[in-house]
Amino acid sequence: MSRPPAIAVLDSPEVSQKILEAILESANGRRALSRLARTCRAWLDPALNVLWRELDSLAPVIGLFPPHLLKKTRRPGLGLTTPPQEKDWEKILKYGERVLRVTYDELPNNVSTSIFPIFEEYRPRTYILPNLQHLTWKITTPDNLDRAGLFLTSGLQGLVLHLGGAGTKFPTLPTFLADLGGRMKLQSFTLNSSVSLPDTFTDHLLAQDRLERLVVVAPGALSPTVGKWAAYLPRLKSLQLDLSSRSAVTVNGFFKEVRDWRDLSTMICEKFGSSLSYLRIGATLSSKYGDLVRSTSRAAAAPAPSRLSLEHLSSLPVLRTISVDLPESICFTAVDVARLADVAPNLEEVRLCPLARFSPATPPQLTLENLAPLVKNCRRLNTLAVVIHARPGSAEASATSDSLLWLHVGHSWVADTLQVAILLSHFAPHLETIKWFLERNRPGFNEANARSWQKVSDILPHLQNLRLTERRAAAPAQKEVVIEYVEVAAPRPSTSDKAIDATVMTVDREVEARPSTAEFSVQVAPSSRNRATQASPSSVSIGIDATPLTAETEVDATPQTVETQVDATPELVDIATSATFGLFKRRTESLGREDVALDTLNVRP
Template identity: 45%
Template sequence: MNLFSLVRRDPDASKKLFETILDTPNGKRALSRLARTCRAVAEPALNVLWRELDSLVPIIGLFPNPILKKARRPGLGLSKTPVEADWRNILKYSEKVRRISYDEASNNIAASIFPILDECRPRTHILPRLHELTWKAETPAGLDRCALFLSPEIRVLNLEIGSKFPQLSHFLSDMSARTKLTSFSFVSPTPLPDNFTDLLAQQDLLENINLVAPGALSPGVGRWVASLPKLKSLQLDLSGRSIIAVEGFFDELRPRSGDSTPSDVDSESGVFSDDELDFSEIRKSALRLTGDLPSKGSFAQLRKLQLTGDVSNIAVFLRHIMSPLSQLDLVIEDPPDNADWQDLCAIMCERFSESLQSLRVSATGSSRFADLVRSTARAEPAGGRLSLEHLTSLPFLTRLEIDLPESTVFLDADIENLSKACPNLESLRLCPLARFSQNNQPKLSLDSLAHLVVNCGHLHTIAIVLSAKQGNAEVLASRAHSSRSLLRLSLGHSWISDPLQASIFLSHIAPYLETLKWFQEKNRPGFVETNAKGWQSVAETLPHLQNIRIAERKAASRMDTIRPRMANKGIDATVRTLSRGVLATPKMYNASIQFSPTLIDQFVEAIPSVVSAAIDATPSVRNACIEALALTVEQGVEAKPHMVSMSIDATPATTSQAVETSPPPPPLTAAPTSGKREFSRRNPALLFLLSILKIISYPLTIPSRILRLILSKKPKPDGSKRIPTNDTNEKTETIVMDTLQVRQ
């Protein structure tokens, strides 16, 4: 439950936890089991587990087992071409990969896999979020496979290739066009292409460069490296090169940076310059070797420098570097020449005293191979001397590591001088793997630790080989030789004679020491069982003595607080007076300046510019014709009245009566056809309106006729019947009422 809440509340803490698990022995297996145990930690654990891969085998193993030749050995290849569904797991986990390595010499990946990946991949980049790629190829075909993983997200590319690569220029051009790197490493016995700087001209964001190849010290490469605006780390190999070759690295850099101007070196120039030899270049080379010709404007952002080779070549190279280096890693041929080492120490203390924070000195591969051969033959170690008394002032140095197989002898004077030259040291490692024989024991003693404790108040880690003899009594009696910051002490193959005395001394100078290590492996060269048992005894008794020391000092501090010490002091307040005179004689200089004004005759011809312009004001005329034709519409309306036949039975119950009705109106007679057409042509709208009115009014005549018939049947008040009259204006028609049928 605590782990679940930690993952949910603080992803950074869970990430640190999983990274710590990954660094432990069998860390990958433990982290894999943890990811399969709980869903809450599965995703962050898988992110850490898949973040860095040392091979392509885990990626190939994500294919389904049926298409692999052998499920337990995915590197042997695929038995058939994968389809889109087979890429599902690869697309899922490839998003988590940030760093990956490939080594062709290991032969754990079949070459037949790469064409299948290239042809059947479902997307352009198999590892779209890949940040760092390390590729080691022995053949040109192995180098060509690297293009499959060059995605735009790559920022770090480490190349280690063999010899005879004819397509190297093509590969570098393609790589430079597809990526934007911040770190580039190239290690190869193959010489760099002649157009190497042109191929990498687009890589202007480089911060870290490592070039170990023939041609890396050419003037063109030096000019290109010095021109990079964001370069912070540089690693070069100076092994097997002459001083002139090292000097040539800066030949083309200086004329473009303004470093070698005529005023830099005093040289005569005048009428007789053609008759005399020009020694300016010789003088510049001499000044560069002595360090009197400073470099300006080059390597402005350079902070970390790693050089490999002879001490003399490294010293010549450092004379040209004026940047404030903070970290310096030197891989030297061991043992170095004493004069060259002294010269190198002087340059470091002079140039980088105000900026250098970390200094590492290690041996080249050839020197370590010689030491390995000697240890296999069970020969006595060389035990050369590397003096630290040449270090004068490195006040900001916090980390010093010297790991050499030959120069392993250090004296108490070296430690005393080192503690004064580097007062802010926090970590010190002086050949912790050195081994000594019975006839040649270590020269350092426990008193050397006392010098470091007094002068280096921030020192927390020490790794040296010493001989733990009885300590100085003055050191045990002084509270100033006790360090509160010293927490870790590694003694390697150190010698010891009396474990109890060593425990007492260590409990005094390091009462808060947490870790005490020494070599306990019996199969390690230089192992002495007596010394291992002695340090084991010290490790068992030291914690108890430390508790006693701390308890005593706490009690002493309380006593000092309760009863302060009283002392009577007298001060001589006599004022000292001094008489001092200063002779101030002004220096007079006569200077004359010849001033001749420069006269210039100048004429200005002022002619106004005249421009003639003509305007054509002819009006534009256009002819337009309009055809006006009267619109004639011929329209006819057929008006037929709607005839309704009705029967009314008006027969009285006892009598039959005749009713005179008026005849129906005569039928409408149409006007002559010719007159109607003429009228419709003249007034078509009026004719149409009259037709509509006639159609509407005609049905109204039918009810009037019926009403007239009814009124004729009504008796008069005097009982007489109505007698129809024959008016001249009204036509009547006699209708027999018996013939009328009335519906009941």
């Protein structure tokens, strides 16, 4: 049973890759790819490869450690609580092979620096991201420079190194560059530094002969040694330097001799002359920003014009577009334009610093007449942007172009509007748009020139119509071809009577229409896998002594007693009555002095 074409097309790895990339670029693309990887086993590996091929932080890699090692599971960049064991690296080693591009930025502080010593000491293999192709390392402290060596694999193709922090020195930069030059062959290298380049910068990078893109933005990047080294890179296609706030002497000293710039021009034409279709010579973003700051200041004067010579260019037969946009190199001469017209006859778009400003003392060197070689030799030229000094003059009658439709003159000077309009109507009779600088609140605006170009724009359409009418009138008359049709009677054909046998002949014929069949059996038994998961929760037996604490306290409640004996024996007095008064009296007086046994007395009343 054949599969539908919509399903069969997914067998192509290229188609699958395009589908996954389209999903990734859509809204919530990473979440959609993650769900796809968890849903379909066939899409698991391709989806994970796309998800993990480019990371903007090291936090996802750190998050692959087991949760019990992380300080905070929701913020893995905070680091680990304990060093990992060998089995804790399994996921990192598995997913690390899928990472192709990674970025580390120290400023957001979303990754703790404590993770790097753990990577260096406990990693089970030399590189935890063995297939890394591009590394972006943005740091502000010197200690983090050497830590980039953990990711400098032998297969690394691109390195972007940002060394920030005003006044911060990086003493290990020469050692780092030496290690970089001897370990790998880069295709792209970017160095953006606030500190000066070391004196041995080019010596350490001499082995990097495969560089195709080079960006150096740092103090000392315009030294002659750097320029000479860059000029002899055989595969260099893109060179970016920061020319902001640089004097003409410094810029010219980048190539210490004219021979070096000539060698670079010759190399470009020899190596890429047969295939180069687009050539752009531009400034860095920081250089453009500096020029913008100068241009927005009322007191800022136009920079001193300098020249980037185009005389040393050779044959560029397939070049379609050339664009030069350098804030400092804004001066072009008639020799440059003539050379460009000779070496690149198939040019369609030419832009030579169209927004350049010239001081009143130094007008542009190019005139409208100097553009005649471009108009004459480049028959496909449709866009031209250049600053000129439009003085009255005349051009050759043969210098005209039917393809030139768009002209941008920027801050160009103009003297006689009528003469300029006449010359433009001859150069470009089909010109549709002419543009000049109109922003009144920007430095460099010259109201007189703006009004003059407005007059040229108003006059030009009428002169173009007149020019085209003159050319049609001057064109040689075409021969008129007249075709006349004459009616001629056809001769009558000869006739004769003949008999024709019109009996229809029939033939019986049988055709066996048995279709050919074939039996196919397809076993659709799904592949299955038995997997047992032990879900026994981990338990811990804990015994708690719940016996309450008791204390015995005895209180002696024996009352304090005092024994007191009282003699309650009454005193007895035996009184005997005697008739003898004297005796009674004597006896009474003797009471209290001595004990007398009265019972012995025989007293009778």
